[in-house]
Each structure stands twice: as structure tokens, then as C-alpha cells.
Amino acid sequence: MPILALQDVSKDYLSDGQRVQALHGLSLNVERGEMVALVGRSGCGKSTLLNLAGAMDFPTTGSVLLDGVSTSSLKDEELTRLRREKVGFIFQSFQLLHTLTVFENVELPLLLAGKTNVREAACERLAWVELEGLGERYPHQLSGGQMQRAAIARALIHSPIIVLADEPTGNLDTTTGNVILELLLRLTHEKNIATVVATHSLEAAALADTVVRLRDGRIEEITRR
Amino acid sequence: MPRLLLFYQLMVRPLLREPIRAGLTVLAVALGVAVVLAIDLASVAATGSFHSSMEALAGDNDLEITASGGVPEGAVGTLAALPYAIRISPRIEDYALLADTKQSFPLVGLDLVSEGSAYEQDKAGSGGELSSAEAPKDSIEYLEDHESIWVGSSLGRKVGDRVRLLINDRVREYVVRGVYPDSNGNESAIVMDIAAAQQALTRYGRVDRILLKVPQEPNLDEWQRRISAALPAGVEVRPQGTGTNENRRMLAAFRWNLRLLSYISLVVGAFLIYNTISVSVVRRRPEIGIVRALGASRRVILGAFVGEAACFGVAGALIGLPLGRLMATGAVKLMASTVESLYVSSRPGAIELNGASVLLALAIGVGVAVASAYSPAREASLVSPVEAMARGRREYDVSIHKVRDLWLAIMLAIAAAAASRAPAVAGKPLFGYLATILLMVASALAIPAFVSVITAFTSKLLGKLFGVEAMLASRSLAASLQRTSVLVGALSTAIAMMTAVGIMVGSFRQSVVLWMSNELPADLYLRPAGSPAADRHPTVSLGLAEGLAKIPGVVAVERLRAYEIRFQEMPTTLASADLDVLDVVRWYQNSEFLSGRPERQILPELRHSNTVIVSEPFAYKHHLKAGDTITLSLGETQASLRIADVFYDYSSERGSILMDRQTMLRYLPDPAPSNLAIYVSPDARLETVRTEIEKAAAGHRVLLFSNRELRSEAIRIFDRTFAITYALEAVAVIVAVMGIAGALLALVIDRRRELSLLRFLGAATGQIRKLILLEAGLLGLLANLAGLALGFALSFILVYVINKQSFGWTIRFHWPVEILVAALTVVYAATVLAGLYPAQMAVRLNPLEAVHEE
Ligand SMILES: Nc1ncnc2c1ncn2[C@@H]1O[C@H](COP(=O)(O)OP(=O)(O)O)[C@@H](O)[C@H]1O
Ligand SMILES: [Mg+2]
Numbered sequence A: 001m002p003i004l005a006l007q008d009v010s011k012d013y014l015s016d017g018q019r020v021q022a023l024h025g026l027s028l029n030v031e032r033g034e035m036v037a038l039v040g041r042s043g044c045g046k047s048t049l050l051n052l053a054g055a056m057d058f059p060t061t062g063s064v065l066l067d068g069v070s071t072s073s074l075k076d077e078e079l080t081r082l083r084r085e086k087v088g089f090i091f092q093s094f095q096l097l098h099t100l101t102v103f104e105n106v107e108l109p110l111l112l113a114g115k116t117n118v119r120e121a122a123c124e125r126l127a128w129v130e131l132e133g134l135g136e137r138y139p140h141q142l143s144g145g146q147m148q149r150a151a152i153a154r155a156l157i158h159s160p161i162i163v164l165a166d167e168p169t170g171n172l173d174t175t176t177g178n179v180i181l182e183l184l185l186r187l188t189h190e191k192n193i194a195t196v197v198a199t200h201s202l203e204a205a206a207l208a209d210t211v212v213r214l215r216d217g218r219i220e221e222i223t224r225r
Numbered sequence B: 001m002p003r004l005l006l007f008y009q010l011m012v013r014p015l016l017r018e019p020i021r022a023g024l025t026v027l028a029v030a031l032g033v034a035v036v037l038a039i040d041l042a043s044v045a046a047t048g049s050f051h052s053s054m055e056a057l058a059g060d061n062d063l064e065i066t067a068s069g070g071v072p073e074g075a076v077g078t079l080a081a082l083p084y085a086i087r088i089s090p091r092i093e094d095y096a097l098l099a100d101t102k103q104s105f106p107l108v109g110l111d112l113v114s115e116g117s118a119y120e121q122d123k124a125g126s127g128g129e130l131s132s133a134e135a136p137k138d139s140i141e142y143l144e145d146h147e148s149i150w151v152g153s154s155l156g157r158k159v160g161d162r163v164r165l166l167i168n169d170r171v172r173e174y175v176v177r178g179v180y181p182d183s184n185g186n187e188s189a190i191v192m193d194i195a196a197a198q199q200a201l202t203r204y205g206r207v208d209r210i211l212l213k214v215p216q217e218p219n220l221d222e223w224q225r226r227i228s229a230a231l232p233a234g235v236e237v238r239p240q241g242t243g244t245n246e247n248r249r250m251l252a253a254f255r256w257n258l259r260l261l262s263y264i265s266l267v268v269g270a271f272l273i274y275n276t277i278s279v280s281v282v283r284r285r286p287e288i289g290i291v292r293a294l295g296a297s298r299r300v301i302l303g304a305f306v307g308e309a310a311c312f313g314v315a316g317a318l319i320g321l322p323l324g325r326l327m328a329t330g331a332v333k334l335m336a337s338t339v340e341s342l343y344v345s346s347r348p349g350a351i352e353l354n355g356a357s358v359l360l361a362l363a364i365g366v367g368v369a370v371a372s373a374y375s376p377a378r379e380a381s382l383v384s385p386v387e388a389m390a391r392g393r394r395e396y397d398v399s400i401h402k403v404r405d406l407w408l409a410i411m412l413a414i415a416a417a418a419a420s421r422a423p424a425v426a427g428k429p430l431f432g433y434l435a436t437i438l439l440m441v442a443s444a445l446a447i448p449a450f451v452s453v454i455t456a457f458t459s460k461l462l463g464k465l466f467g468v469e470a471m472l473a474s475r476s477l478a479a480s481l482q483r484t485s486v487l488v489g490a491l492s493t494a495i496a497m498m499t500a501v502g503i504m505v506g507s508f509r510q511s512v513v514l515w516m517s518n519e520l521p522a523d524l525y526l527r528p529a530g531s532p533a534a535d536r537h538p539t540v541s542l543g544l545a546e547g548l549a550k551i552p553g554v555v556a557v558e559r560l561r562a563y564e565i566r567f568q569e570m571p572t573t574l575a576s577a578d579l580d581v582l583d584v585v586r587w588y589q590n591s592e593f594l595s596g597r598p599e600r601q602i603l604p605e606l607r608h609s610n611t612v613i614v615s616e617p618f619a620y621k622h623h624l625k626a627g628d629t630i631t632l633s634l635g636e637t638q639a640s641l642r643i644a645d646v647f648y649d650y651s652s653e654r655g656s657i658l659m660d661r662q663t664m665l666r667y668l669p670d671p672a673p674s675n676l677a678i679y680v681s682p683d684a685r686l687e688t689v690r691t692e693i694e695k696a697a698a699g700h701r702v703l704l705f706s707n708r709e710l711r712s713e714a715i716r717i718f719d720r721t722f723a724i725t726y727a728l729e730a731v732a733v734i735v736a737v738m739g740i741a742g743a744l745l746a747l748v749i750d751r752r753r754e755l756s757l758l759r760f761l762g763a764a765t766g767q768i769r770k771l772i773l774l775e776a777g778l779l780g781l782l783a784n785l786a787g788l789a790l791g792f793a794l795s796f797i798l799v800y801v802i803n804k805q806s807f808g809w810t811i812r813f814h815w816p817v818e819i820l821v822a823a824l825t826v827v828y829a830a831t832v833l834a835g836l837y838p839a840q841m842a843v844r845l846n847p848l849e850a851v852h853e854e
Helices: A046-053 A076-086 A102-112 A119-128 A144-156 A174-190 B002-017 B019-048 B050-055 B074-081 B112-121 B137-142 B194-200 B220-230 B242-283 B285-293 B298-342 B355-381 B385-390 B402-420 B430-466 B468-479 B481-519 B544-549 B579-584 B599-606 B616-622 B661-667 B686-696 B707-750 B752-760 B765-807 B817-834 B836-844 B847-851
Strands: A004-015 A018-030 A035-039 A061-066 A087-090 A162-166 A194-198 A210-215 A218-224 B063-066 B087-098 B104-110 B148-152 B162-167 B170-180 B190-193 B209-213 B236-239 B524-528 B554-567 B570-577 B611-615 B629-634 B637-647 B655-660 B675-680 B702-706
Touching: A004 A046, A018 A046, A018 A061, A018 A218, A035 A046, A035 A174, A046 A061, A046 A162, A046 A194, A076 A087, A087 A144, A102 A119, A102 A144, A102 B468, A119 A144, A144 A162, A144 A174, A162 A174, A174 A194, B002 B019, B002 B242, B002 B298, B019 B242, B019 B298, B019 B355, B019 B707, B063 B220, B063 B242, B074 B087, B074 B209, B074 B220, B087 B194, B104 B194, B112 B190, B148 B162, B190 B194, B220 B236, B242 B285, B242 B298, B242 B355, B242 B481, B242 B570, B242 B707, B242 B765, B285 B298, B285 B385, B298 B355, B298 B707, B402 B430, B402 B765, B430 B468, B430 B481, B430 B765, B468 B481, B468 B765, B481 B707, B481 B765, B481 B817, B524 B686, B524 B707, B544 B554, B544 B675, B544 B686, B554 B579, B554 B629, B554 B661, B570 B616, B570 B661, B579 B599, B579 B661, B599 B611, B599 B637, B599 B655, B611 B616, B616 B637, B616 B655, B637 B655, B655 B661, B675 B686, B686 B702, B702 B707, B707 B752, B707 B765, B707 B817, B707 B836, B752 B765, B752 B847, B765 B817, B765 B836, B817 B836
Parallel strands: A035 A194, A035 A210, A087 A162, A162 A194, B104 B190, B148 B170, B570 B655, B611 B637
Antiparallel strands: A004 A018, A004 A061, A210 A218, B063 B209, B063 B236, B087 B104, B087 B162, B087 B209, B148 B190, B162 B170, B524 B675, B524 B702, B554 B570, B554 B675, B611 B655, B629 B637
């Protein structure tokens, strides 16, 4: 069973009374241990797809199944639980809280879920992303690449089954960006999770197991390696 | 034009996008302006009018002649015999109550026969009082009739109406012979012939005042000297209206302190304007950068933000005006009754909202707004275009010099301590006020350090106790230190003032309660019915005391007499007690004297001798102490009196002098007492005796109080007196809480990215709500801690410096724990409640929009 399954998904937005179709009847499966790269021009629907995949938003028609459960059928508390247990997010601008240390940032999803004694897990995740020893620093004391690593550690802290990354290299130079993507790919395989990365860098996308090319809300092409 | 457009786009539009926050800011200014205006209007109305009640019919005279206990009538003859063209108008001046409505009016007795004609002669000049009376011509024949009165038109009586008046302890019936138009409903008086007034008041052979109109040449001083020389020593000649000025001076401290208290809301409002403008500046940094890059000068930016504040000021003032007018109505009632019971007869005048008050409101509103916005506006103008645009939308942390400010705070606190030791300046505790201001500034400066220390040390603990939300709340408060400090500053100032005044009033109340438990030795007290204004001493009919003494069960009846006199140009109460009854009186344990000597030792010294005791405020104001000698003008003579000791007296701020009844009678022979203190035998049943006394006093309008009733009455008056201070504090706290609500709204908007992120990371909506409420709670807690500390310090200055130097009272320090706990709980709850709406807004944020918006 795929971790993420989009079945004939359409998404409409209403903006200024105008209906904007962001996704048109799109279907896609993502499996464990697979990294999927979403590529396409700005406005083609990558972010929209990720939002649907993370149950932060819902399809207008069709269904999104996360670990076999349709996100549209869940109530608010169930969605919160789903995010706490199964989904990790990574953002273009890192989105670390500058009032918290790296440790605290990484631990935050567990703390929000009401867990205690989380430092061990945080240390372990920081080791995964090669940030050992930097846990007591504040985000502004890190480089861009380090911040994104910390964000990856945070996305993995609760051992999610799927990680969704929206332009994770957008704020980084190409070299650093590639390192980050390689790290993500390695962790996807090592930890046997599913990863969906939206990116507009084709070079970066070339690393992924599967490249999904979007255009105007439709899948133009799927390339598997 | 382009500037206006810029102003609109940069300033007005963002405000319109947040109507609630803008509205709260305007409302905070409005409340601040309203309170100041209300106290201003009310104090003019409440204290300005005592002047008119007696001066209403005084006409345009140059000099007035007064003497303690009344001017001997013979003075009129003496003056008339002088070879000068002086107009002489003797007056009896007292108060009468309409028996039906209990309304009190000045009662003026004048020589209607001669004054009527005198007014006839110079109709043009005189202020148009009796000369314009619409008395029918034939009323002349009633002039000397003892049942005739003339009343102001505002009384609503017609010629021929019968009116029952309560004068002293008797009700008499009078017939209205004429109605004169009174310019203002508050200045109405009841006029009767001087002889009729003397009879009604049993004030034979004396008049209260003689008004004189003297020729232009030579000057007034010379006339004053000439006339003084012709009169006995105890009689004083002075410019007319001196008494009014003295009264006004006596009330100055009261008015000053209320006015200063009314500024607190404004100070709190200033903090909030500062915060609002700071938030605007921080938010619009990128825009500022853009318009600067496009060529706007620093001056334009400064002007735009100051202009924004000025808009808040104008809007606040415009709302504050009617609000202040409304509040003044309530304030004037409270103030007038305080003035009456503590100082002098008064009837509130009309509240006048005139051009000056409108200007005052605008000046206060705009002034406070602009002054408090200046620093953030300057900050904005110093933004360099490149830097502002480069930093993007991120919150700009205004640099705060925590440590430097803390040092400054410590220095200011030391300066405050020094200032609090300085003596009064011209009777005003100016250095005391300075000390409070210094302390408040010191506290504002110390708050950033305080907030960062507290949050740094508690965020982990809070996280353990209240979950990760508490840790986040604490961290975010610490991160936006400047904003947090301003909010904590505003709320803590309000709380500090509440605490300080609460402690002061509570201590004062406790002092009064303790004092009274030693002060009122008799079982029953009797006084004439009618308003108990501090300067009125209506008398009880002669013979009543002697009659009551015969009732079985009554051990003794002490006759107390009080006069309103002037000592060194200050209104004073001169009282006498029947020290002959001391033999039967039981004594209290505690001394009520500054020296600590027991009453049992001191009072016998007064007996039959020129020895007096004086009240603490009297001694304080005139710089006197035990052993000093004072000279009083009494009747026709000057009396030298030795001060045996100084007694605590919390019943009135005006000074009092107490002497033996026998001593007083030597100078002022009127035997009628003003009050009776009745001692009942321990073997008799108090209720039975009381019933008998009531029976015996049936023909008199008197009020009888048991010891307990008198005490609770005094406490009731006390509480009423301070009700207005509670109201002022409440407004300050409301302003502060509104500010917190507005600031939390801003906080939610500024932190929507973070709040959305938390949703992505698995926060439930309940957790977001909890986060905002915890921030409100934490703000409240910080403000309560800082406010309590500051309030405690301020209360010392209030109790030992400002109160002492303004009023002369020694107050024993007392913690009104229940009141403080209750008040702080209410404030705390209000702060948390202020977070409810912002929390709801935070919950409703769409996380997708915020987190991707970059
Ligand atoms: N909240 C929204 N309201 C209206 N239109 C939206 C909204 N979010 C996205 N869109 C539109 O949907 C389309 C897809 O957007 P998005 O998924 O953000 O593209 P991408 O991430 O690939 O750049 C775009 O045309 C965008 O304008
Ligand atoms: Mg996108």
C-alpha cells in the first residue's frame, strides 16, 4: 500500500470571486523509501499538492489517502494527531523559531504532542543531519545550510512516515542545496520513509527516485529511475 | 498633495485594516482625556461654588469686617458715627433647610429697610441682587416682620407661599414676601430681616459680617487701617472675599491631589500610544525603506508617524470630551460631599463644558499622543532605506540598553528617596510628587531588565508546569522585549497606583478606626438635624441639655460648642468641651496625643485656663508644637492661649483648637451648645434612656446617634470620600487592560507566521489559544509583580510624604491585604480575559497563508 495516494485530485481556489484551478484530476502514489521530486514552473501547483499531501488542505474533488486514510474524512483533532504522528514538514525559509535553541526547535513537535524526555531523540536526529554539538545554539548562530539541516532534524523527530519539503533549497546556494537534497535522499532510504520535495532545480531533481513534472496543475510526465 | 497621499497610504490604510486595535488605542486616549477633564470640570463645579453660596447677595463691597464668634452689633453704630461716606451692610449669615425637602440654602439676614433704599439709590452699580427684586411695592410694610422671607426664583415659590424652614434645631414657618431672580439656580439664598435672623438663630447682639463700601479715595489699605483703628482689637477688617480665597487655598491640596491622581490614566495611555506607534514603525519598516529610497526625507517620515499619533490624539480627545462631561456629573457629586464633610459648605455648581475645556481636552489628547510617539517616530525617521528593505518583514528588535537603563533606574530611585525627604514647598508636597514621578520613571527603566531576568529564569520552569506553550509564551515575550516592557510598564503603573492608593487609603481608614475607638467616650451624641458640613455649627436650643441631664440613667451631658474662625488666614474650627463632666467620664487606655501622654493628664490642664489642645493638621500647618502660645481674635479681644498638646484628628483636614467651655464663655458668651455628648449610667438600659431622650427632645429637630452609629457614620463618610480615588484607579486599570488587548492583537498579527508554523508542527488549535492566553497571563503576572513592588514604594511616599505635607495627618501604615488581593485578582482576570479575543483570532488564522507568504 502506498504511503501517499492522490486519486483523481482537483483543487480549486476562489480568489477575488474568480475560480482558479490549481490542480486538475491528478493521481499519484508515493511509496516508503521513495523520494519524489515535484518540478515545474512557479504556479504549477507544487505547493498546493504538498499541502494536500500533508492534510493542511483538502481536495475539491478526488481523495488524498495518507497511510490508507482519506484526509477529507478526518476531524480537526484527528488531523492534528495525523500530523503529530505521520507527517514532517520542511520549508523553503527553514522556519526555525529564533527564540528557541536548535535543540528546542528540533524537539518542538514532540513537545507539542505532549511528550517529555525528548532530548535523547533530538540528539539522535541532530546526529543524522550532522549537527552534533550545535544543539545549544540559536538559529541565528547557524549558516543557512545548517538551519535547513536543523529543520530536517525537526521534521524527522517524531519518526514520520512521510516528509514534505517545499523548495527546501530555495534559499540556499546550489552546492549547499545539493548537499541538503543528498542528505534528504539518504535519510529517505536509510529510515525507509517517503519524501516529496518540490523544487524548480532540475539538477536537484535528478537526484530523486521519481521526478514528477507538473504543468498547470496536471502531471506532464513521471520519470522513475 | 503627494504628501497627503503618502500619509494615507503609509499611515491611514494600515490602521483601517486593523480597526479594533486602532479603536482600542483611540479609546485609551479618550479615557485618559475624559478622566482628566472630568476631574477638572468637577473640581471647579464642586469647589468653586462655596464662594457663591454666601457671596451671592454680598454685592460689590470693598471691605468686610469679621470676628471669631461674631462682630458685636455696636460696631455698626461705631462705623456709622465715623465722618466718612461709607455704606455699611451688617449681615447674619448661616444656613437654613427647607423642612420638607431637606435642601440647604444660605440664610442671609440683612437690614432690609436701609439696604433696600441704598440699593434703590445706586441701582446701576450693584450686581443686581435685591435691587431687581420683583417684590410688590406693598411688601415694604412686611420688611421688619419676623415671619417674612424673600427667596430666589429658583426655589419655585410664589409671593404669599408658606415655607417651613429648619434653622438650628427648630422648625419655623415663614411667608414668602418677594421673589428675586437668581442668576443661577445654585446661588439662591433665603433672605430675611437682620433682626428676624438674629431671633431665629438666637444670635443676639452680634452679626456675622459687616460689608463696607468705601469711597475711591484714599486707597483701600488706608481705609482698612482707618476702620481697624476705630474697632475693638479682636475684630478684623479685610478686603471682601478674603474668606473665599482662604477657603480656596484650604481646598488647594485636595484639588491638587485629585488632579494628579487623574493623570495616571493619561500616563498609562501614553505607554499604549508609544506601543501602538512602535508597532506601526516596526511593521512598516520595509515601506519606510521604500519611500525613503524614493526620496522622502527624514522629516517627512517623522512627521508622518507623529501625525499618526496626533490623529489618535484628536480622535481620543473628541470622544473623551463628552465622556469626560458625563463622568464629571458623577465625580461632582462625590467631590461635593467630600468637600462638605471635610472642609466647607458647598453646593456643586453647574458643570461648564466651554471652549477652554475643549482646548484642554485637545491639548491633552494630542500632547500626550505626540509626546509618547516621538521616540518611535524618530526611530522610524532614522531608518536607512537599504537596511530597512534588506531586513524584509522580520520583526526589528529595537535595541534596548537593559543594563544602562537599570543603572539609570537605580540612580533615579536614589534621587526619589532623597526627594521624599525634602520638606513641603509653600504647603505643597512638590518634592513628594517629584519622588513619585522619579520612582515611576525608574520602574519603567528597570522593567526590561526585570522582564528578561524573570523570563530567562522561569521559561524552563513554566514549560515544566504548564507545557511547551508556556515556554513558547515566555520566550516570545522575552524576544520582543521592548514591546513587552512597554505593556508591563503600562499595566504595572496602573497596578502600582492602585496598590499605593489602596495601601494609603487602607492605612488611613485603619488609623481612623483606631482613633475613633479612643475618641468617642460618650454613649449618645446629639446634634441639630441638617447637613453636617465641616464649617457649619448649628446650635441646640438652650435648656435642652439641662433637661436631658435630669432623665434617670443619664450620668452627665457634656455641652460642646464649635465656631468657624480664622487663624493666620486659614479656616479653623474652634471648639470647647465641658471639662466639668470629666469627673464622670471613663477614660480610654491609648493616648490620642502626639506626646503620648494620656488624656487623663492633659485635659485637666485645660480646665478654666487659657490652655488649649490643637489638632495635628492645625499644628502641622501653622508649625506649632506643644508648649507654644497662639493668639486668637475672639469676640472683641485677643486671647493668648498656650498649647498643652497636639491631638490626632482624622475627622477633618481643617485645623481645630479645643478649649474648656468655661474659657470659651469668657470670650464668646453665647451659651448655646452645638453638640451634646450624653453619658449613660452602666446600670441603665441604653435603649430605655434613648427613648426618654427622644421624648424630651420632641420639639427639636435633632439627630441622636449611639456611639456605634456615629462611628459607622464616620466610616461611611470616609469611604464616600475615597470612592472617587477608587474610580480613578479603576479607569487607569481599564485603560491598561485595553492596551493589553490591543497589543495582543498586534502580537497575533505579527506572529502569524510562527503560529501557523506551530500548526504544521502538530499544534492543536487549543494549544494556540492556550499560548496566547498564557502570554496574556504572563504579561499580567509580570505587571502584577512589578506593580506591587512599585506600588509598595509609592505607598510610603503617599503615606509619609504627600499625605503628611498636604494634609498634616500622621497615618499608621497598614496593609489592606484583602482589598489588595481582591483588586489584583480582578486585574489579573481582566488581563487574561483581554487575551480571549486575540486568542480566538490566532485560532482562526489560516496556517497556509501565513507560512508561505514570504
Ligand atoms: N490560497 C490561494 N488562493 C487562490 N489561489 C491560490 C492560492 N494558493 C495557490 N493559488 C493558485 O494556485 C496555483 C498553484 O499555486 P502553487 O501551488 O502555490 O504553485 P507553486 O507552488 O507550484 O508555485 C497558482 O496559480 C496560484 O496562484
Ligand atoms: Mg510554491
